[in-house]
Amino acid sequence: MSGGLNAPQKITVGFYALLVIFWLALFATGTKEGFYNYLYSFRFGLIPLIGGIVAMMSAKRWGGLRSAIGKAVFFIGLGLFLWGSGETIWSYYNFFLNEPAPYPSLADIGFAPSIFFYGLGAIYLSKATGAKYGLRNPYAKAFAVVAPIVIFAISYYVLVTIARGGVLLPEGETPLKVVLDIVYPLGDFLAFAIAAVVSGLSFKYMGGRYTLDAVAILLGLFVMFIGDSIFSYTTTTGTFYNAQFGDLMLTTGLFLLTYGVIGFYNLKEPQTQ
16 A cells, blocks of 8 residues: 655645644634734645645646646646735735735735636546546536535525625625625635536546545535635624634635645555555
């Protein structure tokens, strides 16, 4: 059997564990503003920032953009890097401009396209690992059509009917924020839904050596949907603060995406029965 986690994955797991401890300390002390909350936001952005670079570099080992796996690793890595760049800009607003929630802002130049790229990468990965399974299932096809509609309806109800009192564009709120509030969580879910349907959750590529990595990427997309939904809701209701529970969800989602994609850093040996 292959030797388990590679070096970048071990570092990522260790750093994530430290972040969870950091978050628990902030939660236990009830800290909701100030330097340490900003520091948490900056630090969890390092996971996708650095992990994305590692992934894009490792894509060359899979043929780069000439192969499906190479495209998957590169585009997921690019999406992560862009998200990490957005978080770095967010931290600049925090530390130097003393803005706790710069949204919308220049940080969204990194956040917004990240969803497209890591979603595109997940779709490429799904096609390479198990497309023939998912596309044959009529229930999967129905899920691909119905689920986004249901999620959009739920998102609209929570973010507009509840959070905004039924007013799509309340006084003092920009149209861009309304769009981003819905696009962020919906984009995460669409990427997850399409990848799940195309793959049929049947990751047997290359003897099952990358099953855990591929599933981690799928789970990461779903957890990102939860985290972005919480972010959109709390920034609308005025209850957002750095290092809130939504940030822990984003930390976990980004960890899973990064852990999964850097699992392709080395070529693994076939699994033995």
